[in-house]
Amino acid sequence: MKIDIPAKPVSCLVVTTVLLISILSVHPACAMFQKANYDESKVPAFELPAVLKTDDGKAVQTYHQWTEVRQPEILELFRQHVYGRVPDVPFETEFEIVESDDDANPPVPGALRRQVNIKVRANGQEKVFRMLIYLPRQSDGPIPCFLSLNFDGNHAIVDDPAVLVTDSWVRNLADRGITNNRTSDSLRGIKKSRWPVEEIVRRGYGLATIYYGDIDPDYHDQFQNGVHAILDKPGEDRPDDGWGSIAAWAWGLSRALDYFETAPQIDAERIALLGHSRLGKTALWAGANDPRFAIVISNNSGCGGAALSRREFGETVARINKVFPHWFCSNFHSYGQRVNELPVDQHLLIAAIAPRPVYVASASDDRWADPRGEFLALKAASPAYALCGRDDLSETEMPPVNQSVGQQMGYHLRQGKHDVTPFDWQCFMDFADRHFQIDAGNGGEK
Numbered sequence: 257m258k259i260d261i262p263a264k265p266v267s268c269l270v271v272t273t274v275l276l277i278s279i280l281s282v283h284p285a286c287a288m289f290q291k292a293n294y295d296e297s298k299v300p301a302f303e304l305p306a307v308l309k310t311d312d313g314k315a316v317q318t319y320h321q322w323t324e325v326r327q328p329e330i331l332e333l334f335r336q337h338v339y340g341r342v343p344d345v346p347f348e349t350e351f352e353i354v355e356s357d358d359d360a361n362p363p364v365p366g367a368l369r370r371q372v373n374i375k376v377r378a379n380g381q382e383k384v385f386r387m388l389i390y391l392p393r394q395s396d397g398p399i400p401c402f403l404s405l406n407f408d409g410n411h412a413i414v415d416d417p418a419v420l421v422t423d424s425w426v427r428n429l430a431d432r433g434i435t436n437n438r439t440s441d442s443l444r445g446i447k448k449s450r451w452p453v454e455e456i457v458r459r460g461y462g463l464a465t466i467y468y469g470d471i472d473p474d475y476h477d478q479f480q481n482g483v484h485a486i487l488d489k490p491g492e493d494r495p496d497d498g499w500g501s502i503a504a505w506a507w508g509l510s511r512a513l514d515y516f517e518t519a520p521q522i523d524a525e526r527i528a529l530l531g532h533s534r535l536g537k538t539a540l541w542a543g544a545n546d547p548r549f550a551i552v553i554s555n556n557s558g559c560g561g562a563a564l565s566r567r568e569f570g571e572t573v574a575r576i577n578k579v580f581p582h583w584f585c586s587n588f589h590s591y592g593q594r595v596n597e598l599p600v601d602q603h604l605l606i607a608a609i610a611p612r613p614v615y616v617a618s619a620s621d622d623r624w625a626d627p628r629g630e631f632l633a634l635k636a637a638s639p640a641y642a643l644c645g646r647d648d649l650s651e652t653e654m655p656p657v658n659q660s661v662g663q664q665m666g667y668h669l670r671q672g673k674h675d676v677t678p679f680d681w682q683c684f685m686d687f688a689d690r691h692f693q694i695d696a697g698n699g700g701e702k
């Protein structure tokens with residue numbers, strides 16, 4: 257028997273759906289429905305704000321003009337339009353070593369372990385975040401360190417039963433049994449592939465890490481928790497340039513540096529700041545703001561990090577603001593459909609780190625983060641390094657995959673996906689060796 261399916265209602269539904277999606281995809285408020293552009297020929301023409309010209313059009317020609325005028329101006333523009341401003345309130349910090357291990361048979365061969373509570377007090381309240389530190393057991397003097405925030409808790413970076421488990425909010429991971437925004441012992445070591453701790457200490461470096469959610473939980477709660485809650489002035493409305501979460505995480509990284517300055521075993525003048533993805537955006541902002549960071553490394557940081565926003569390739573300003581509104585200040589939210597009106601683009605964030613060494617790493621399959629846009633931003637930041645008398649990036653084209661290039665401005669495009677791999681670490685440590693004058697073949701001794 258033949259059954260006739262009435263054609264009209266179905267086609268009506270299809271037409272309505274197609275129409276709705278088309279309307280939504282062009283509506284400015286509907287960045288979620290717009291398909292990401294991955295076609296280089298569709299990248300719009302754009303002009304980048306000049307590195308060596310002040311906002312009112314004056315040429316920047318000397319090192320002094322760079323450090324005294326243009327660099328502070330760039331930081332101020334990013335504060336006002338992108339990441340937001342940290343409230344100007346007095347705060348106190350206190351550091352407490354809550355655990356240390358000089359065990360003869362340590363879980364990480366060759367390493368000493370320290371766990372430090374960083375306590376911050378402001379407006380009569382306190383916030384505590386915990387830093388895990390591994391240091392080489394053998395060293396002749398203060399130790400250079402990598403500092404990096406982590407995504408899943410300090411205990412997730414390493415198989416070490418003594419690492420304390422955070423009780424802060426974490427992202428749920430249903431496949432790992434994390435459903436109530438609290439982590440557990442079962443996640444110990446799950447991210448160890450991203451953290452070659454043994455190799456880091458073997459090469460003479462310390463590694464310090466803090467769970468980013470200890471500083472500020474990564475969800476939009478109108479800034480009621482984390483360090484926002486203790487530093488924001490009680491009872492005051494949030495300004496349009498009020499700090500978002502990236503600024504909060506970056507502020508937390510500077511508190512880690514405050515601790516290093518008190519710790520005789522650590523060389524606070526040789527700290528390489530590293531971050532992956534949203535934490536790569538954070539590393540760039542923290543490194544630009546705080547000149548005490550000797551080296552700044554961004555891994556796959558993409559939109560709002562190392563990638564040029566004006567290319568609108570992969571993730572866009574419209575989309576990032578829609579999905580992660582709490583990362584930025586509210587002024588940034590207004591630039592989704594007028595990215596060319598931003599007084600900055602991300603090359604200026606990299607330039608603001610000059611003359612200190614900076615390294616940008618991309619991954620070939622990480623199109624969402626726009627590897628080419630990351631390379632071009634680094635390249636476009638070059639004039640600041642040249643003005644400061646440092647090596648700028650001489651490459652005019654992206655290097656082949658898995659080849660690290662550059663001196664003061666380093667870059668590589670790793671083959672593969674969005675991740676941090678042993679290859680990335682090897683490039684970062686080689687870069688740090690060069691700048692910290694460490695002889696890698698010599699067990700890390702200077």
Ligand code: GCU
Pocket residue numbers: 532533534535556557558559571576624
């Ligand atoms: C998302 C987001 C990116 C971010 C990444 C991450 O993909 O869109 O901007 O870098 O998450 O931090 O893992």
